[in-house]
Amino acid sequence: AAGVIQSPRHLIKEKRETATLKCYPIPRHDTVYWYQQGPGQDPQFLISFYEKMQSDKGSIPDRFSAQQFSDYHSELNMSSLELGDSALYFCASSLRRGGLGDTQYFGPGTRLTVL
Amino acid sequence: AQKVTQAQTEISVVEKEDVTLDCVYETRDTTYYLFWYKQPPSGELVFLIRRNSFDEQNEISGRYSWNFQKSTSSFNFTITASQVVDSAVYFCALRNVTGAGTASKLTFGTGTRLQVTL
Numbered sequence: 001a002a003g004v005i006q007s008p009r010h011l012i013k014e015k016r017e018t019a020t021l022k023c024y025p026i027p028r029h030d031t032v033y034w035y036q037q038g039p040g041q042d043p044q045f046l047i048s049f050y051e052k053m054q055s056d057k058g059s060i061p062d063r064f065s066a067q068q069f070s071d072y073h074s075e076l077n078m079s080s081l082e083l084g085d086s087a088l089y090f091c092a093s094s095l096r097r098g099g100l101g102d103t104q105y106f107g108p109g110t111r112l113t114v115l
Numbered sequence: 116a117q118k119v120t121q122a123q124t125e126i127s128v129v130e131k132e133d134v135t136l137d138c139v140y141e142t143r144d145t146t147y148y149l150f151w152y153k154q155p156p157s158g159e160l161v162f163l164i165r166r167n168s169f170d171e172q173n174e175i176s177g178r179y180s181w182n183f184q185k186s187t188s189s190f191n192f193t194i195t196a197s198q199v200v201d202s203a204v205y206f207c208a209l210r211n212v213t214g215a216g217t218a219s220k221l222t223f224g225t226g227t228r229l230q231v232t233l
Binding site for chain 2: 033035041042043044045048056058090092103104105106107108111
């Protein structure tokens, strides 16, 4: 079965640079979530999109922005990168089915290292 | 506010032992969902199970079983006859129910690292 695809898998950036992470949800899934997992920590919710509209927002820095496109893929844009942004970034997707319970399936993650 | 507590930071067992991972949650919602995810050393998050708050039936899947007790707000996970391949960090997560047009987040516990040795 097709899974969530994330690219790139690894990314190394310098401080103050920008980065764009891409997420391709499971086919027919209409909802995308972004999570950030620091070393030794649990995943923290950043932002979600349902049917291309921002749905829920967590502890996402103002330096970060995201969107979901017409083909349902999503991009997380990160600017003015800081050392503390080094983390594993997960994208998850789900099928909302009108608001009933859904399961979030996670991609393999993008490991971002800021030097 | 929602909260998930996994009090066991690390557990070490010898292969073939049974092990139970504890999960206690807090929520004001009457309807919610509970999940377990596995994160092996390779880093991906693998979905294991979802349980609805209105369904307290325990579940068994091969060597895995889950015990959901609403009265104690617990959703514990047992691995029977553990194997080295079970070595991973296991996360318990909670999600409340929302209406159409929203996509609510998962609130994770801090995870339990399970080490299975020969």
